[in-house]
Amino acid sequence: MAVDLNALRAIERAPLRTIRPQDLGATFTHPRRTVSRLVEAGAIVRLAKGVYTAPPDGRDGRAWRPTLEVAGLAVATARFGNRNVVLMGLGAARHWAAIPRAIGVTTIAVPDAGRSPVALDLGGTIHMIPRDIERLDAVLERTELGPALVTTPAQTMYDLTMKPAQGGMPDEATGAVRNLRALVQVEDLHAITIENGRANAALRAMLAEMDRDARNR
Numbered sequence: 001m002a003v004d005l006n007a008l009r010a011i012e013r014a015p016l017r018t019i020r021p022q023d024l025g026a027t028f029t030h031p032r033r034t035v036s037r038l039v040e041a042g043a044i045v046r047l048a049k050g051v052y053t054a055p056p057d058g059r060d061g062r063a064w065r066p067t068l069e070v071a072g073l074a075v076a077t078a079r080f081g082n083r084n085v086v087l088m089g090l091g092a093a094r095h096w097a098a099i100p101r102a103i104g105v106t107t108i109a110v111p112d113a114g115r116s117p118v119a120l121d122l123g124g125t126i127h128m129i130p131r132d133i134e135r136l137d138a139v140l141e142r143t144e145l146g147p148a149l150v151t152t153p154a155q156t157m158y159d160l161t162m163k164p165a166q167g168g169m170p171d172e173a174t175g176a177v178r179n180l181r182a183l184v185q186v187e188d189l190h191a192i193t194i195e196n197g198r199a200n201a202a203l204r205a206m207l208a209e210m211d212r213d214a215r216n217r
Contacts, residue, residue: 006209007034008043011054015082016145018053018074047071048126050120051078056144066144068124069094072106073148075126085110086138086149088129090167092156093176095141096183107167109136109151139194139210153180154188158196161203177206186210 007028011019024031035052038044045061046054053074055064066074069091076085089107093099105125113130120126137155140147151159157180159166164173189207193199199207 001203004034004037004041004043007031008038008054009170011038011044011052012083014078016053016070016074016077016143016148017056018051018078018145020050020078022051023078025074033067045215046121048075048120051075066189068102068104068106068120069118070143070145070148070181071124072108072118072126073110073143074145075120076108076110076128080110080112084129084133084150086133086136086151087141088131088136088151088156089159089163090169090173090176093160093173093180093194095150095158096153098153098156098176098179098183099172101185103172104165109133129166135195136179137188142181152188153183154185156180157184158192160199161206162196162198164202179215181210184210186214 021031021035042062043061044054055061068088070213088109091106107127109131110128115128118126138149141150156193160173160177164170
């Protein structure tokens with residue numbers, strides 16, 4: 001149907017190729033029916049309740065699966081808007097390969113508080129963490145659904161050290177901090193600490209150790 005094709009093209013043009021049915025309401029008369037047909041045809045995939053994405057490169061949605069981190073970014077973007085969410089903490093550590101194996105949770109910085117964790121249809125949980133998005137040290141990174149913001153290795157290291165239990169996997173967070181050391185300059189971590197205005201005992205100890213290492217090089 002021409003309507004379905006037009007709707008698919010609209011979804012493909014959306015940020016991270018992801019929409020909620022109500023986003024199509026201004027253009028299409030029965031957006032939920034249209035979305036349902038597209039899912040059945042494998043043209044789009046339901047990521048979570050009320051959120052759908054178009055697989056890249058025309059791939060069949062009945063076989064294609066995004067990573068948990070990309071799916072989390074897509075869901076959060078559909079809810080909060082383009083470039084208004086940031087992959088952080090455990091999710092950013094996965095992006096920077098500081099957590100080598102797949103884990104069942106990801107963490108996304110969002111501008112609003114009080115958001116419950118979101119269960120993905122494909123498995124895994126998104127924790128939406130309220131943050132001042134403008135104050136995060138983040139970079140635009142390429143994902144299979146399009147460009148998205150990710151905290152830098154230094155910001156990721158800061159966040160995981162300050163709140164290792166955020167996301168419910170403190171052991172993985174601690175391991176990620178160790179692995180991020182190779183990617184982070186101590187000057188950058190100091191700058192982020194100053195910007196945030198606080199440091200716990202673990203972060204102070206790490207900064208002192210990194211300062212010693214830098215002097216001994």
